[in-house]
Amino acid sequence: MAAFLRPRGPALAADTLHPWVWEPAAPLWAAEAYQDAVLAAARTVNRRLQQKLGRHDVGETDLCMQTFDMKEPVDGKPRLRFTGDRSTPSWRARQDGAKYTSAGAFLAIRNLAAHEDKVNWSQQEALEYLATFSLVARWIEECTVETTS
Template sequence: MDHAYAIKHLTMFLEWVNQHLSDLESAHHQEGVPYPDPPQELELEEVLVRQIENAYAPNLGDYATNQWVQPNRWMIAREAAIQALGRARSAQEIAAFLRPTSPALTADGLHSWVWEPAAPLWAAEAYQDAVLAAARTVNRRLQQKLGRHDVGETDLCMQSFDMKAPAEGKPRLRFDGDRSTPTWRARQDGAKYTSAGAFLAIRNLAAHEDEVNWSQQEALEYLATFSVIARWIEECTVETAL
């Protein structure tokens, strides 16, 4: 629901109805002066306002318009509009209050390979540089663990988690578990493509674009991606050729 739209029309309606009630009050105190008719704009706006009122509370706008004489008829209309306006103004706040509590991802809870190099840059709101620093550190840690500095990070991830047997100069990373099961093979393949994809889609963008307009939330999610990869690298054992 467009609460701003509702607030605009309810406020406009209340201004007109209050003015009309003031005119009715003036006529009441003048003997022989008939009650003035409501302005056409007020009556036209009421048609829309009653629909808005019903959107906020069923039947709120279904008050009768012909069983009360002036000024009671418009006092009833004003009361309904006030109630709807109160609901419209507080709708977003109430929705936020009633929304289920969601867990929070804390940056300093990310893997140390990710957060430690990113933290000073993050503090300076240099989110792109923070993500790049984290990615580079994860890559260096992977190189150190495998003793390889001969290929780029994407190729290194593809080779490291590959299920082929290790070859001379090409050690592999292996998760614990029964390697004969589909679950183990799926995890190994998933780590292979996820880690390679992260360097391709995130690290390369951060490194080669002059400026990437990442929000703080987006950058935090990218850091979390590299945190997962860092945990996989640290968890896995290195398997070398016999």
Template sequence: MTIFSTSLSNRGKQSDIIASAYVVEQVLDRVLPRWRTEVPTDRAENVNRWCQRREAAQRADTALQRDAEVRERLGDDSPQLSAATMHPWVWSGARSLWQSGHFRDAVTAAARKVNAETQNKVGRRDVSEAALFQNVFSKDDPKPGQPRLRLRPDDGSDTFRSVHRGAATFAEGCFAGIRNPNSHEDGLPELPENEALEQLAAFSVLARWVDAATLET
């Protein structure tokens, strides 16, 4: 007797499949950040719970193999920027919203994460955002309750003053020019993905400076 079925069978133990799926999902998140919403699930749910991941993996495999070729043929072989390679504070804050296509909210969430991690590093909750960064990157000596972040030793040089003035000014621009409009103005259209990526990159630069800075108390 021959039995025909539309079901797809799985090969291997369920526990092994679940463990492998975790790794696959991390790869998919990097190669196809929106695979959870872009790869159809309606038919997959009825056939096999792993069908969506299988189709996404096939797409990712093609993307990895053909991306360089496509960019070369189109004359666009410039370096590519990936949100997943940005500072962990930025991507962990933005990730879930980014994957669902909420790019403006993702940038706002990343900004909040960078602000919170900076507060954690300096042990302050009484000041935030632009005012926080102006204070921690101040060229003045630390005071009680007001530690400083040093990107390089204070040798009295113009470079020391320039670097810390630039960091404070850059942070003010990120929060005043990016974070505030994104979160305070209603009715704004969704950000194009490439513009949102540029904004994430700005906060990633700031996050790396804070993370690498030496804390002086």
């Protein structure tokens, strides 16, 4: 009875996650290989980031830290930029947030999935990790590449 009286929360459908995340994860998810599904999604997001920037010279965490950094781009190190007024605190907060969120996703989620033999993630935890990479993928796709030229 108590379950029916509580407000019902929203549901997150995995197949509505960013395609860079769900497409590589789906077959592994169906096999209940959640750790492998998250790892496949993280690897795909990393590859897409590398492709967008034309960079394959650093690991994903460093690449995220450099890519979303507010410093001006330098030769061989383009930046990703959100649209909007760069002089506002909101724009700067979003740019910094993307830098730390994306780097943190690779550090805290991808590295664990890649380097631990077996993690005991529930289906819900793994779905939340996929959602994190979906957010990162959306930001990568949304941003424009800024170069020195």
